[in-house]
Amino acid sequence: MSALQTTMTALASPGADASQGEIVEYVFNDFLLASSFVSNIALAGLTILAIAYLGRNLTDPRAKLIAVSVMLISVVSISSYTGLTSGLTISFIEMPAGHAAEGEEVLTMWGRYLTWTFSTPFILIALGLIAGSDWTKIGTSVAFTIAMCVTGLAAALTTSSVLLRWWWFVLSSIFFLVIVYIILVEWSAEAQATGTGDLFNTLKLLTVVGWFGYPVLWFLGVEGIALLDVALTSWGYSILDIITKYIVTMIIILYVVKEPPEITGGTNYGSSK
Secondary structure: OOHHHHHHHHOOOOOOOOOHHHHHHHHHOOHHHHHHHHHHHHHHHHHHHHHHHHOOOOOOHHHHHHHHHHHHHHHHHHHHHHHHHOOOOOEEEEOOOOOOOOOOEEEEOOHHHHHHHHHHHHHHHHHHHHHOOOHHHHHHHHHHHHHHHHHHHHHHHOOOOHHHHHHHHHHHHHHHHHHHHHHHHHHHHHHHHHOOHHHHHHHHHHHHHHHHHHHHHHHHOOOOOOOOOHHHHHHHHHHHHHHHHHHHHHHHHHHHOOOOOOOOOOOOOOOOO
């Protein structure tokens, strides 16, 4: 019996037609699952407050842009995790033939893909600006991360064929590798030239290593081969979010508030005049 089947035996699924109220009851009957959501709401809120306080005296427009970018990561996260907690962006779907949980109705946290679709672009904007990159490369990374997240969502929600689920996963992984290349090769070289190499090395290590954890969890979790149950998969994602969002954010904001010349742009930066 798989970890998923064991969990489903202990905690009956309310079914694909369950109301939001029934889904919320299901979530809060599983302490691990509920805490994986609520903890991120709390951390996102604290991170927003910390950025607002630490960045209150910023004057440089480019430094402010980086600070706003990292704040928006937590703004998206607190909104999305509230959606998960309220049952708005999670549902039960029946897994297709050939899946480890074939024929079972499995809790799918598709709202996480909304989190990643709207938050990872802000991570990349901040990283690109710190590296001293141009907006073409930043825009390219943002486009590929949106494509990565949307195809990941398709992998999670496809029920017609297990083969199609894995095709979406492979496609998402290819887009992910493009982003990894930009961070590790293009931006690493630019950061050295800009003078932010030491900081960027720390940020890219946390970001890239953390991001590789997501497809691994997808593969091992309920959406892949179902070795991990829903709650463990959710906590795995939540821990990765804590590392790649809130910890990375705090490292960035503590650097940005000093307004070092390597990341500032002058009073006319971004002016439309």
